Amino acid sequence: xxxxxxxxxxxxxxxxxxxxxxxxxxxxxxxxxxxxxxxxxxxxxxxxxxxxxxxxxxxxxxxxxxxxxxxxxxxxxxxxxxxxxxxxxxxxxxxxxxxxxxxxxxxxxxxxxxxxxxxxxxxxxxxxxxxxxxxxxxxxxxxxxxxxxxxxxxxxxxxxxxxxxxxxxxxxxxxxxxxxxxxxxxxxxxxxxxxxxxxxxxxxxxxxxxxxxxxxxxxxxxxxxxxxxxxxxxxxxxxx
Numbered sequence: 001x002x003x004x005x006x007x008x009x010x011x012x013x014x015x016x017x018x019x020x021x022x023x024x025x026x027x028x029x030x031x032x033x034x035x036x037x038x039x040x041x042x043x044x045x046x047x048x049x050x051x052x053x054x055x056x057x058x059x060x061x062x063x064x065x066x067x068x069x070x071x072x073x074x075x076x077x078x079x080x081x082x083x084x085x086x087x088x089x090x091x092x093x094x095x096x097x098x099x100x101x102x103x104x105x106x107x108x109x110x111x112x113x114x115x116x117x118x119x120x121x122x123x124x125x126x127x128x129x130x131x132x133x134x135x136x137x138x139x140x141x142x143x144x145x146x147x148x149x150x151x152x153x154x155x156x157x158x159x160x161x162x163x164x165x166x167x168x169x170x171x172x173x174x175x176x177x178x179x180x181x182x183x184x185x186x187x188x189x190x191x192x193x194x195x196x197x198x199x200x201x202x203x204x205x206x207x208x209x210x211x212x213x214x215x216x217x218x219x220x221x222x223x224x225x226x227x228x229x230x231x232x233x234x235x236x237x238x239x240x
Contacts, residue, residue: 004030005017006033007031007032009034011034014046016047016061017031019212020209022064027064028064029061030062033058033059034059036123038126041123042127045151045215046216048208053115053117055117066207067190067206069188069191069211070198071187071202073182075175075202077201081171081172085172090139090169091138091139092172094137094176094180095135096137097135098134098135100144100147105160132153133150135147135148136180138170138176143165145169146168146169146172146173147170150177154220155186155187155219157177157186157188159177162174
């Protein structure tokens, strides 16, 4: 087994080893250390790598195999969820309260040990300020009911986390994200790790090699940061 690579804070942002050299146990662990600067995070996403670690650990960088992805045209919206959307029970917004969304994502995972440490929280807020990280919020009776956040580079949206205070609130946010991706020409939504919940919404597993090919194609170094144009205004849902 090859030794895991340690990254120093002064290493170039793109100093990640080949993702295909990631460990099998623990699955996908690629490198340790470095920092959470904007430059390193963007380099990581373009390399098919993401940070995931808990408080008290060094920064851990991962590239699992297989990878869970959602192609926007493959979204599965159940009949019950479609009814919820048509009732306009939730009000949906984009980038209205990124800080609240990431805080809630961290809070809902406190019992199992959140990976959204204070340092991660601050890093993604900075990504949001640069126009690379985005949030979708769902509101019910004026209160934040659910949402998600992630990073958009070129034609790829790298999903990070979601939360729900009310039934279907996070699913509604995902549907809105997919609708925006279709409008903006985003071809691939990275969901990182497979789960039964995401599979019911249309995600599938692909080999890491295929995922890396797609990322290199749709999020090249020359691709713009952030949404290609202004997202849909706050209000009713886009049609799934």
